[in-house]
Amino acid sequence: MLASHADRERAVDVLRAGFSEGRLQQAELEKRVARAYEARTVGELGLLVADLPQGPMPVQPAVTPVPRTFLQAPVPPRNNGKAVGSLVCGILTTMTAGLTGIPAVVLGHTARSEIRRTGEGGDGFAVAGLILGWLSIAGWAVFLLFVIVAASTYP
Secondary structure (H helix, E strand, O other), X not given: OEOOHHHHHHHHHHHHHHHHOOOOOHXXXXXXXXXXXXXXXXXXXXXXXXXXXXXXXXXXXXXXXXXXXHOOOOOOOOEOHHHHHHHHHHHHOOOOOOOOHHHHHHHHHHHHHHHXXXXXXXXXXHHHHHHHHHHHHHHHHHHHHHHHXXXXXXX
16 A cells, blocks of 8 residues: 555654653664655555564553452343233233233333433343233133134034
8 A cells, every 4th residue: 555644754753752751763763754745655654663663562560450350240130020011911821811911022022122311221021021922822722713713613
């Protein structure tokens, strides 16, 4: 890739920083700066500064960081109420013969959309409520299908 004027100036800045840190002699700085201004490609500039740090050296912190055991634990997001309601309705489908299946599905879908929008927790609760609700609805659909088939085959 061809080098721009800004690329050449950046390379010269790195060379001057290397000279000011004592990494280059005056004669070598002058040679490299001349070659940098004559360079046609970015690769040529890279070769001129390859043995120099590309920025200030990182400084070790004066204070050691606090171990994670002494830091306050992050607070998990609060669970969405509709997700909890969906799970409860889904669990209650076994005790109500599937009558709470439809509320479980409705609450589960609304909870998942709210969770995506607000970032609340409880997505697993909503999914579990949805699964139990849909299983209940499917069970009622199969039961009604058997009743209809049995009624139509009975003479």
